[in-house]
Amino acid sequence: MDAQPLQRPRTPIPTAAPVPPAQQPGPAALPTAIEARDFSFWYGANQALNGISLVIPDRRVTAFIGPSGCGKSTFLRSINRMNELIPGTRHQGDVTLRGESVYRGEVDVVGLRRRIGMVFQKSNPFPKSIYDNVAYGPRVNGLARKRADLDELVETSLRSAALWDEVSDRLHTSALGLSGGQQQRLCIARALAAQPDVLLMDEPASALDPIATQKIEELIYGLKQQYTIVIVTHNMQQAARVSDFTAFFYMGSLVEMGRTDLLFTTPKEDRTEAYITGRFG
């Protein structure tokens, strides 16, 4: 019983001082939609986010990239306070949506979530009909008073999510009868139908074939006129194609954020370069 204490070099948690927004070429020069200030997050004792500060500009597409488990989903879910449903979690710092704090004071969480649409990493359609899935947001938010309006909203949302042609003849059958990729597009349609002004998408195309992926990318491109979009993706080409700004996360910290074209061509940090050139992650 005289085992040596485990001699393991402690890898320091990289805590890259985030680049002050003012010095970044892109994001800060535009109107701000979402801003995080020194935001940290814990699942129990496990720290998942480590002092994130960033600015997400209005009506642009921002991509979050980084290796698996680096905290992209956690940060995304912190913006609409989804994480607080998980018992034993806590946070520090703040996130603001159009200047208003998401966490401090008397925040109307329901109202906040109405303004933020979310597409989850794992598709989660309700065990209801396709129509009722898409109509759920408008119904709880009282968006469509007349049946015809609701029908129209459901159709346009399904069209936007590139699903209409496949389901128009079976709107009133169960959503669970759809394929995995169709279910994910249904969840996109459902989020759109609630008419949010920020859209958070967690790997929306990970289960889709190239054609559907392309449709989703076109959709994102079209939507950025009206929406602020944040998209998490593992697909570097996709980030480069659809986003205006890219944030690179690594082990719970934000390593670098900037204009997508600059970040992919001339990254400032070595870790960013290593990741985008595929040397790790």
Next chain:
Amino acid sequence: MTAVGERDAAPAAGPPGEEAKPAAVRAAMRWHQSSRSDRAWRRLLVGFGLTIPVLLVGIAALLAHGAWPALKKFGGGFLTGSQWDPVSDAFGGWPFVFGTLASSLIAVLIAVPLSIGLALFLTELAPRWLAAPIGFATELLAAIPSVVYGLWGIFVLVPFLRDWVETPLSDRLGGHLGIFEGPAYGPGLLSGGVILAIMIVPFVSAVSREVISAVPRAQREAALALGATRWETTWQIVLPFARAGLIGAVMLGLGRAIGETMAVTMVIGNTPQVPHSLFGPAYTMASVLANEFAEASGDVHRSALMLVALLLLGITLVINACARALVWHVNRGPGGSR
């Protein structure tokens, strides 16, 4: 001798025919040749497995055999007949069937909202430090012996119901609504139903809690992210998702209420008649068996009681089977946990 017999008798080295078999087939054959102790073990296990079905069939057969004379004598009229008179050998089971079904129905009507509300509170609202002790306390209710419930019923529940519920209701509404009519004796259908309700709450709430917490968090998140309130999420997403399982929970409670004997016997009044109102004394199938079987006055009386027992067994079996089927449906069906 057949080829099979030859192969069986052949030693391990085997004739050329044996050699020709692929190794896998030979291995499989060896595996099937169990040793003597293996066979004995297997027989023992099969015996254990068959105990319960055999017991069930045995009980049913015994009851059917015992009930046969009464069935021959009264036929289907037994179910509708309301007279129960051992002195003149006139037996009709309807008051007991009615008493059992009515008291169980009252129990379910009271217990189900309470149990599902409790389950929702524990799963959706209460923080963990509160949910654990409350859940534990609810489960403790299930451990209280039936006779203790009965005593508590006699000394606390019955007087309370008589003075604070039955008398006021009968005074105010008795003239208008038949079910609230008549004198409030205390022991009666309502008392029986309420005590059953308290006794089934632990079971219904435990199953409901399990079913509700099996609703994936992703479902709640999807609704909340669309701007639904917690209330809307619970009513529109969580409960519909759990629907089939909740119906199973209710049926399970109903099954327990129907079979419960001691406590209900102590508070229901034990009068073999269809009560004039909610407050009148009644009788259940289980109670009449407990009270009368030991001193049954004659063969017809005993046989009639057997018939009551057979009916009780049939009703509980059907209800429990429905409950199982529904719970099973939740776990596999389209709305189930996937």
